[in-house]
Amino acid sequence: MSRELRLPSLGADMDAGTLVEWRVRPGSRVRKGEVMALVETDKGIIDLECFEDSTVERLLVEPGTRVAVGTALALLAGEAAPATQVGSGAEVTAPAVRASPAARVRARVLGVALEGLAGTGLGGAVTLEDVERVARTAAAVPVAGKAAGLRAAIAAAMSRSKREIPHYYVQLTIDFGPAAAWLGAYNAHRPPLERLLPAVLLLKATATAAREFPAFNGFYTAQGFESAAVVNLGVAIALRGGGVVAPALLDADRKPLAQLMPELQGLVERARRGHLRSGEAASATLTVTSLGEEGADAVLPVIHPPQVAMIGFGSVLERPWVVDGRIEVRPVLGASLAADHRVTDGRQGAQFLARIRDGLSKPEAL
C-alpha cells in the first residue's frame, strides 16, 4: 500500500521549506535513517531521513520547489522489516554506498555525506561529479541569506517562548573538582581522539537526571504537557557566522560517554556545515546550553518551545569553596535551570539541578 512522504516540520517555527535535491529515484529501496532528500530551511540545508524501510514509488515535487510543511513529497511503498531488526538489538548494517574511490576521497575533502546520495555513474555509483554537484548546491545558498533566515527563526522562536512560556529560574553552584580529577585520569593514558571533553560529562549528567525527572523532558502543546519516552538532548551550538542551533543527541541518557563524545563532535561539525539530519534537527526533548569557554559565571536560558525546560552551564572557574569548614580553591561551575511554570514548580526544579550535581560528583558512574 502506498504511503505519502510529507515534509515534516524541521523546527518549531518552520512552516515551509525548499526541496533542494532528491537523493533517491523511483524504484530506490531506502532503509530507515537513509537520507532521501535535501531540504533548505531557515536553519540551513537539512537531510530529510526515511522513517521506515520503503521503496520509492513516485517523486511528487521537483527540486527547487518551495512547499508548505505537510505537503506530500513522494509516494512510498512499505516493506516488511527484515528479521534481523526484531528484538535482540542486533546491529543492522547499513547498505554499502556504491561510490567510486575518487568520489569517496572528494566527499571527505568537501564534507559531503555519501549516504543516500543518488549516483549517476556506472551501476548507479556516486561519481566525482555527483559529489561536486552536491557540494556546489550546498554552497550556492548565500551565507548572508542563511544567516538572515536563521536570525529570523531564532527571533520567532524566542519571542514565542517569552510570550507563551512562564519561565522560572533556579541556580546552583557545583563543585567540579571530582569531575575534573576523574576526567584528568581518564584522559591521561588515552590518545587524543579518545579523550573526553568536560561538555560531554555535563550532557550525560543532565540526560541521566532528565530520565528521573520526566516533567522536564517533553513537549507542551495545545493538548497540554506530555513527557517524552526518550531523552533526546538538544545541544545549543553557536555558528561561526552568528546565530545558534540546537540539534539533538538522540537517546543521550542511554549512551556511554565514549560514544557520546564522537556523536557530539559530529553534531557540532554538521551544524556548522549547515547540514543537519532531519532526525536530529527538530527532535530535542530538553536542551542544554553551555557557555563553557566564554568565562561567564552562569546563563539564564530561554526555553525553546515546545520544550519545557533548558539547562544552562557557565564556565568552570577557580573559586574559594568551603570544604569541612575550611576555605579551599576549587573549580566550580554555575548551573541554571529555566523551566515552564505551567508544568513544574521551583522545588522540583531545585531537585532536578541537585540530581545533575550528584551525577557530576560521581563521574565514574555516568
Added chain:
Amino acid sequence: MSEARTTTTYREALREALRAALRADERVFLMGEDVGRYGGSFAVSKGLLAEFGEERVRDTPLSESAFVGAGIGAALGGLRPIVEIMTCNFSLLALDQILNNAATLCHMSGGQFPVPLVIRMSTGAGRQLAAQHSHSFEGWYAHIPGLRILAPATLADARGMLGSALHCPDPVLIFEHIALLTLEGELAAEAGDVDIRHAAVRRTGRDITVVTYGASLHKCLEAASELGREGIELEVIDLRTLRPLDDETIMGSVRRTHRLLVVDEGWRSGSLAAEVGMRAVEQAFFELDAPIARVCTEEVPVPYPRHLEDAALPSVARIAAEARRLVSRVP
C-alpha cells in the same frame, strides 16, 4: 637548423634505421630468415645485402633457436647483432634462447656477461595471415625480467628505436606491427635515436586515459577524434616501451582523468592490459571514478576470414563504445 621533412613509410623508416645502424658501427650486423637475398619477408631489409655485403647481412637456415643462439654468442663476443625473426609466432621456437640465455646471463654472471642483442620481429594481425602468423606475444615477453621490450607505433619510433636499442647493454626485443608497414607520413630528415624509457601522450584530453601501443594506437586516435565531436575527450598514451612500463606517465594521466581504458591487441586473460590495470589499482586507486575497462582481442586464435578477423580484433567502434560507457550517466 632547417626542419627538413621527408614523406616516408613505417617500412622505409625501419629500413633507414637498419641502414644507419650498419653504417654507424661496424660491429653491427643483421641476420635472419630471408633478410638478404629476398630482402626480408616483409621487405624491410630490401637492398641492404647489395649495400653492405654478405658478412653484414646474413641469411640463416630455418632454425630460430640456432640463429638466436648465434646472435647471443656474437653479442657475448663483442659484436652488436640485430636478429630478425619473421613473426613473433615463430619466436617461440627460440624462447629457450631468449629467456634462459639472453635474459639471464648478465644476471647469473654478476654483470660480467651482458648480452647487447637486438631481436626484431613482426607482430599482430589485420592482414589475413591466419592464426599462425597473426598473434601478439609482446605482452608475454614483457613478463620477463632482463629484457627490454619496445613497440614502435609511429614513423619516428620505427626510425629511432633500433639505434637506441643497440646502445642498450641488455637484450632488446622490438615488435614491429605488420599492419603499420604501409603507414605513411612525414619524418624529419635528421630523425635518429629516440628515448626508449618513456611512454608518450599522443593526444591530451580530460575525460578518459586510454593506454595502448602498436597498431592499436591509431585505432584509439581515430576513436578519440570521433568522440571529440561528441564532447568526450580521450587522452591517448602510447606505451612505446612495454618493459619496463612508464608508470609515472600512466598514473599522472589517470590522476587527471580519473578513468582508465586499456587497449591491447593481446588476449585479455593475463595480458599486458591486465598488468596496466592492476598497476592503476595499486598506485591510483583513490583517483579512479569508474571501473577500469579493457578492449583486447577476443580469446580465440586469430581467424582467417576478413569479417571474423575484424570481429576478433580491437576496433575503433569497440574502443569508442567502451569509452562512451565509461562516461555514461544514469539519467
